[in-house]
Amino acid sequence: MARDGTGPTVVGTADALAPVTDADVVVAGAGPGGAAAAAHLAALGHDVVLLEKEPFPRDKVCGDGLTPRVVKELLELGMVDEAHGRVDGWATQKGLRIHGGHTVMELPWPDLDDWPGWGATATRKVFDESVARLAQRRGARLHEGVTVTGPVWRDPSESRVSGVTWRDADDREGVVRAPIVIAADGASGSLARALGVRRREDRPMAVAARTYYRSSRADDPWISSFLDLRDAEGDLLSGYGWIFPLDDGTLNVGLGLLSTSKDFQGVSYRKLLQSWAGGLADEWETTEDNRTDKIRSGPIPMGFNRTPLHQRGVLLVGDSGGMVNPFNGEGISYAMEAARLAAEVVDGALTSKRTADLDAYDAILRQRWGGYYTLGKVFAQLVGHPTVMHVCTEYGMPNRPLMELVFKLMAHLTDGRPADTKDVIINTLQRLTPAA
Numbered sequence: 411m412a413r414d415g416t417g418p419t420v421v422g423t424a425d426a427l428a429p430v431t432d433a434d435v436v437v438a439g440a441g442p443g444g445a446a447a448a449a450h451l452a453a454l455g456h457d458v459v460l461l462e463k464e465p466f467p468r469d470k471v472c473g474d475g476l477t478p479r480v481v482k483e484l485l486e487l488g489m490v491d492e493a494h495g496r497v498d499g500w501a502t503q504k505g506l507r508i509h510g511g512h513t514v515m516e517l518p519w520p521d522l523d524d525w526p527g528w529g530a531t532a533t534r535k536v537f538d539e540s541v542a543r544l545a546q547r548r549g550a551r552l553h554e555g556v557t558v559t560g561p562v563w564r565d566p567s568e569s570r571v572s573g574v575t576w577r578d579a580d581d582r583e584g585v586v587r588a589p590i591v592i593a594a595d596g597a598s599g600s601l602a603r604a605l606g607v608r609r610r611e612d613r614p615m616a617v618a619a620r621t622y623y624r625s626s627r628a629d630d631p632w633i634s635s636f637l638d639l640r641d642a643e644g645d646l647l648s649g650y651g652w653i654f655p656l657d658d659g660t661l662n663v664g665l666g667l668l669s670t671s672k673d674f675q676g677v678s679y680r681k682l683l684q685s686w687a688g689g690l691a692d693e694w695e696t697t698e699d700n701r702t703d704k705i706r707s708g709p710i711p712m713g714f715n716r717t718p719l720h721q722r723g724v725l726l727v728g729d730s731g732g733m734v735n736p737f738n739g740e741g742i743s744y745a746m747e748a749a750r751l752a753a754e755v756v757d758g759a760l761t762s763k764r765t766a767d768l769d770a771y772d773a774i775l776r777q778r779w780g781g782y783y784t785l786g787k788v789f790a791q792l793v794g795h796p797t798v799m800h801v802c803t804e805y806g807m808p809n810r811p812l813m814e815l816v817f818k819l820m821a822h823l824t825d826g827r828p829a830d831t832k833d834v835i836i837n838t839l840q841r842l843t844p845a846a
């Protein structure tokens with residue numbers, strides 16, 4: 411198989427998984443992280459088995475927002491082109507409209523050398539399947555409706571993994587034998603837990619809820635965020651709400667609260683979202699009659715909340731390693747970028763046959779995002795206080811240059827060799843801050 415990154419056109423087998431299957435790498439979970447890892451590894455010529463517990467198309471609770479960081483990964487995978495020709499089922503946007511205090515400000519995605527200047531939205535039903543099918547076209551053996559049930563060890567002392575066990579919908583069981591396992595099974599992190607890797611309490615978490623509404627405003631060229639999130643008593647909450655327009659005439663409407671907020675545990679996310687969206691109905695048509703889906707919520711693990719990211723031949727990718735950006739709750743790009751970096755490290759280790767080389771994965775990711783995530787943790791602690799949140803929105807929002815800097819910081823979008831002083835400030839802060 412070619413190693414030129416263009417990807418072979420072999421279609422992965424849809425045959426039932428044999429009770430004992432051998433592979434170079436087995437990937438648990440075909441979300442954006444697992445599917446991207448499988449696509450990169452297959453393009454590098456490796457025999458990859460990708461196991462997904464749900465059959466596609468499957469839903470995933472999400473805001474459906476794809477920032478320029480995701481677009482960059484899609485460019486790397488050859489899924490979109492620079493000119494961002496229209497992709498079926500996707501809508502593209504110019505940037506973010508922020509509502510806060512008494513100000514509404516439109517901030518285009520930054521014009522940078524290192525990052526594309528556009529973002530998109532797509533339901534996870536559409537998006538996740540498209541990445542998984544790409545992996546399959548590149549030769550990864552995707553098996554849907556197959557749940558990974560645990561690690562298999564090479565020796566009784568459990569010093570190294572040698573594959574995973576699985577069960578399918580017909581209760582058939584089996585094993586995929588592989589020297590390297592990628593755990594991309596999402597926030598539940600079941601494989602990581604089976605290894606004894608616990609969630610780190612010193613890292614921020616969020617919970618977010620979302621639903622969909624039919625609306626004539628679904629052609630909005632901006633994604634919107636709302637910083638004035640209030641409870642039934644009108645008190646400011648530490649979190650934010652969003653309205654992301656979709657290609658199918660609906661809006662993805664949601665809100666999230668940080669674990670540092672005092673309301674994090676006690677609040678009913680369903681009620682809060684219903685009443686918040688109801689308050690915006692005049693402008694956005696977000697009435698109960700226009701709601702097209704249930705309100706569903708999910709956890710958002712942030713700032714590397716499971717470490718180490720490699721141990722005993724298992725690499726954690728995406729939510730299973732808690733890689734969501736603490737500033738804005740974005741996790742798709744981090745899962746996909748980690749997948750690409752994991753594939754490079756795994757490729758090296760399979761070539762050198764030195765499993766110790768896999769430790770580089772943890773080091774590379776911490777070096778790349780560790781300082782930023784530490785800043786994000788401080789940010790989460792600060793905005794956990796509603797007064798700080800209030801002062802920031804009330805006095806910060808009207809200041810456009812300040813908001814441009816904050817936007818770049820929160821979206822994690824700067825050039826490596828900056829021409830803009832805002833980038834210099836952000837890059838320096840990240841570099842000087844100890845890694846999470």
Ligand SMILES: Cc1cc2nc3c(=O)[nH]c(=O)nc-3n(C[C@H](O)[C@H](O)[C@H](O)COP(=O)(O)OP(=O)(O)OC[C@H]3O[C@@H](n4cnc5c(N)ncnc54)[C@H](O)[C@@H]3O)c2cc1C
Pocket residue numbers: 438439440441442443444461462463464470471472473474475476477556557558559594595596597598600618619620664707708709710727728729730734739740741742743745
């Ligand atoms: C309400 C909400 C809104 C969000 N909004 C955004 C947003 O707008 N933009 C953004 O970038 N991020 C957003 N996020 C975060 C984003 O959804 C995640 O960070 C992202 O999905 C992580 O990708 P992943 O591949 O690591 O995990 P997942 O997308 O969770 O994929 C994991 C996959 O593994 C499968 N799986 C699980 N267990 C097993 C098993 N044992 N065996 C086999 N398969 C298994 C699952 O079925 C799933 O397909 C949001 C999260 C929430 C909760």
